[in-house]
Amino acid sequence: xxxxxxxxxxxxxxxxxxxxxxxxxxxxxxxxxxxxxxxxxxxxxxxxxxxxxxxxxxxxxxxxxxxxxxxxxxxxxxxxxxxxxxxxxxxxxxxxxxxxxxxxxxxxxxxxxxxxxxxxxxxxxxxxxxxxxxxxxxxxxxxxxxxxxxxxxxxxxxxxxxxxxxxxxxxxxxxxxxxxxxxxxxxxxxxxxxxxxxxxxxxxxxxxxxxxxxxxxxxxxxxxxxxxxxxxxxxxxxxxxxxxxxxxxxxxxxxxxxxxxxxxxxxxxxxxxxxxxxxxxxxxxxxxxxxxxxxxxxxxxxxxxxxxxxxxxxxxxxxxxxxxxxxxxxxxxxxxxxxxxxxxxxxxxxxxxxxxxxxxxxxxxxxxxxxxxxxxxxxxxxxxxxxxxxxxxxxxxxxxxxxxxxxxxxxxxxxxxxxxxxxxxxxxxxxxxxxxxxxxxxxxxxxxxxxxxxxxxxxxxxxxxxxxxxxxxxxxxxxxxxxxxxxxxxxxxxxxxxxxxxxxxxxxxxxxxxxxxxxxxxxxxxxxxxxxxxxxxxxxxxxxxxxxxxxxxxxxxxxxxxxxxxxxxxxxxxxxxxxxxxxxxxxxxxxxxx
Ligand SMILES: Nc1ncnc2c1ncn2[C@@H]1O[C@H](COP(=O)(O)OP(=O)(O)O)[C@@H](O)[C@H]1O
Ligand SMILES: [Mg+2]
Numbered sequence: 001x002x003x004x005x006x007x008x009x010x011x012x013x014x015x016x017x018x019x020x021x022x023x024x025x026x027x028x029x030x031x032x033x034x035x036x037x038x039x040x041x042x043x044x045x046x047x048x049x050x051x052x053x054x055x056x057x058x059x060x061x062x063x064x065x066x067x068x069x070x071x072x073x074x075x076x077x078x079x080x081x082x083x084x085x086x087x088x089x090x091x092x093x094x095x096x097x098x099x100x101x102x103x104x105x106x107x108x109x110x111x112x113x114x115x116x117x118x119x120x121x122x123x124x125x126x127x128x129x130x131x132x133x134x135x136x137x138x139x140x141x142x143x144x145x146x147x148x149x150x151x152x153x154x155x156x157x158x159x160x161x162x163x164x165x166x167x168x169x170x171x172x173x174x175x176x177x178x179x180x181x182x183x184x185x186x187x188x189x190x191x192x193x194x195x196x197x198x199x200x201x202x203x204x205x206x207x208x209x210x211x212x213x214x215x216x217x218x219x220x221x222x223x224x225x226x227x228x229x230x231x232x233x234x235x236x237x238x239x240x241x242x243x244x245x246x247x248x249x250x251x252x253x254x255x256x257x258x259x260x261x262x263x264x265x266x267x268x269x270x271x272x273x274x275x276x277x278x279x280x281x282x283x284x285x286x287x288x289x290x291x292x293x294x295x296x297x298x299x300x301x302x303x304x305x306x307x308x309x310x311x312x313x314x315x316x317x318x319x320x321x322x323x324x325x326x327x328x329x330x331x332x333x334x335x336x337x338x339x340x341x342x343x344x345x346x347x348x349x350x351x352x353x354x355x356x357x358x359x360x361x362x363x364x365x366x367x368x369x370x371x372x373x374x375x376x377x378x379x380x381x382x383x384x385x386x387x388x389x390x391x392x393x394x395x396x397x398x399x400x401x402x403x404x405x406x407x408x409x410x411x412x413x414x415x416x417x418x419x420x421x422x423x424x425x426x427x428x429x430x431x432x433x434x435x436x437x438x439x440x441x442x443x444x445x446x447x448x449x450x451x452x453x454x455x456x457x458x459x460x461x462x463x464x465x466x467x468x469x470x471x472x473x474x475x476x477x478x479x480x481x482x483x484x485x486x487x488x489x490x491x492x493x494x495x496x497x498x499x500x501x502x503x504x505x506x507x508x509x510x511x512x513x514x515x516x517x518x519x520x521x522x523x524x525x526x527x528x529x530x531x532x533x534x535x536x537x538x539x540x541x542x543x544x545x546x547x548x549x550x551x552x553x554x555x556x557x558x559x560x561x562x563x564x565x566x567x568x569x570x571x572x573x574x575x576x577x578x579x580x581x582x583x584x585x586x587x588x589x590x591x592x593x594x
Contacts, residue, residue: 019100019297022158023050023147024167026101028298030142031175032091033098034058036079037140040198041183044172048189049164050147057141062113065131068121071109074099087288091253091299098142102126104154105147114138125150169193170244173208174254177247177281180204205232205281209245213279218325220282222317225309227290229317231282233264235325236271236571243277250284250291256300260284263311267318270439270537271571284310323568404564405579408556414549417556424583430551432572433563433579439540440566442482442500446536452501453483460496461489462509468516469494475519475535482536486512500539514538 020026027050034042037060047053063071070076077095079088101107103126112118112134120134148154158164165188172194176184180201186194196207206214209232216238220231248260260282268278292303304310405428406421417428445451464472472479473488480486483500496508518538551559563569563578572578582590 019096020104020147021154021298022167023054023164024171025298026050026097026105026144026147027054027056027168028171028175029092029097029101030054030056030144031172033142034060034140035175035179035182036090036092037061039139039182042185044184044186046165046168046186046188049161049166050144050168051158051161051164052145054144054147054168055141057139059137059139062139063109063111064113064116065119065121068109068111068119068131071095071098072102072107072121072123088293089251089288093294101144101147104151105149106145108143108145109140110134110136110142111140112136112138174247174249177201177204177208178249178252178254201230201283202232205247209247209279209281213281217279218321220317220321222313222320224313224316226287227310227313228285229282229313230285231280233267233282233318233321234279236268236278236322237576239272239276239278241276245279246277247281248284249282250293250302251286251288252283253293253299253302255302257302259304259307259311260314263314264318266311267315267322271322282314284314286310403560405560408553408560411551411556417551417559419556419560421581424581425587426579426581428560428563428579429572429577430549430556430559432576433559433569435540436569436572436578437559437562437566439537440568442536442540446482451481451483453485453498454501455498456496460508462494462496462512463492464494464509464513464516466492468513471516471519472512475515479515479535482539484539511539514541 019029023046027044027046031042031044034056037058039058039060041059043057045053045055067078073095075095076099077093079090079093079095098107098109102123106122106124106129108120108122110118110120115138118134118136119131121131122129148158168188169186172184172186176182176194176196180199180203183198184194184196185192196204199207202219213232213234216235217232218235220229220233222229243261246261246264248255248257248264250257250260264278264280264282272278286304290305292305293299295301295303402422404421406419406426408417408419410418411430412418412427415430417430419426419428442451469488469492472486472494476486483498485496485498487495487497489495494512496512499506499508499511515535515538518535570578
């Protein structure tokens with residue numbers, strides 16, 4: 001085997017594999033160049049998702065013929081005037097994109113500096129293919145055709161034009177959000193897709209996400225230690241099954257950074273189910289020497305000098321905003337809730353449409369009805385469907401005092417409390433509501449510095465995996481702060497001395513197993529406060545009245561009264577409403593009286 005120097009062309013292809021992996025990444029590089037050139041207007045044309053054609057025209061500074069030739073050489077860039085690479089404000093800085101793209105496509109550059117004549121240069125798969133005078137307005141137009149046509153290894157991994165187009169659109173949206181002061185147009189297969197006039201950052205975000213966030217968004221604006229966070233996030237109740245609508249920016253650079261994504265997740269942790277994702281457009285502004293952008297080939301990841309400060313600001317800032325908005329959210333949910341109510345007339349039809357749901361534990365397990373957390377799917381199904389109707393009613397003799405959530409009148413399926421309020425009928429999910437109350441109680445106690453603990457007469461010994469025990473042992477000090485005092489009791493066992501007073505009677509082994517899982521997932525640089533908050537949510541779930549427990553009228557009313565005075569009680573720890581109300585007017589509508 002002989003060692004040889006690779007020909008420059010091949011080196012370019014290898015690099016191209018990193019920088020340019022699909023049409024969307026080539027497009028991203030071209031738009032970034034246009035923005036770096038000071039463009040106020042960027043016009044993009046695509047054919048077949050960029051597989052056939054990508055064209056980006058700008059009105060930026062343009063290049064002369066010599067500069068154009070140089071731009072096609074590797075590591076030739078105008079963006080690092082001195083040799084320092086730690087204060088980068090441009091999108092590009094490596095001088096790799098154009099030569100990389102030119103080595104795997106037919107690339108044409110047309111450019112004109114204001115006050116001089118235009119020029120064109122073509123390169124066919126790394127080989128010069130002619131140049132000459134060109135007529136165009138000041139600025140630059142770059143055209144890429146047949147990307148990866150002659151690179152089967154890459155071609156193989158490309159997806160359908162539809163999917164490639166979706167990725168291109170995503171890239172354009174991200175850059176258009178990053179630079180709201182620039183006008184953009186996007187045409188695909190001859191159809192105009194986007195026309196964006198210069199706008200304020202919130203205006204641009206609204207334009208690109210409007211239908212999503214105008215009703216369901218929370219504005220974010222906070223700062224700490226010279227770091228600033230602005231943008232908009234969705235209410236927890238407005239979430240998605242995939243994390244595709246999370247637009248994150250660091251100093252106006254679109255990123256898909258793990259730290260930021262993780263912080264966003266953590267902020268919603270007990271407000272949204274694990275498999276759901278918020279929508280967000282968040283702009284982080286950090287002093288240049290606090291962040292390194294030169295850590296990823298496509299520049300989509302960054303490294304912070306002080307990651308925990310950044311994480312703390314995001315988690316803290318978002319949580320505060322979410323807390324303030326939670327009441328509004330609950331109110332909206334309730335306003336929207338009656339549409340879910342079914343009238344007697346459509347009842348049979350509803351059942352006929354979902355016959356399999358009647359008792360299928362798999363369906364229920366997938367749905368994860370919050371009231372049944374901690375039960376197996378089989379147990380849930382039993383509670384829901386195998387029992388005879390378990391409604392109880394209380395006589396409605398006394399007048400209804402004016403409590404917002406009303407007076408308990410009965411319980412349905414040993415799961416829901418039915419109450420009568422002055423203005424309508426209220427149904428409460430007892431487990432979801434109680435879980436929230438326990439969590440808020442624990443939070444309040446912790447804030448007041450007085451966490452109640454309940455000493456177990458006989459300490460409980462819980463058997464777990466060794467790694468689980470290790471994790472719990474490592475978190476023992478944090479857990480003690482919540483009133484859960486544990487000790488290592490051997491390689492695979494943990495001794496529990498006290499449990500949080502807010503808990504009441506609890507399945508301690510189940511709680512510890514859940515906590516061990518939780519701690520493994522949390523990892524990372526999370527502040528103690530955030531960590532405790534999240535762990536508290538898990539504990540709260542275990543301490544809550546189960547669905548399926550028959551409650552006395554006094555217990556039901558006590559729950560209602562506590563909900564009325566507890567912040568955030570309108571939503572369970574998973575972002576679903578804890579209660580719904582059907583107003584008198586709505587009831588009358590259901591019966592055709594109105
Ligand atoms: N649209 C454009 N307008 C003006 N100059 C451009 C444009 N695109 C590329 N250039 C020039 O070509 C150089 C090389 O571009 P590129 O290969 O993307 O590397 P980088 O952006 O990292 O510098 C840039 O530094 C810039 O000087
Ligand atoms: Mg570039």
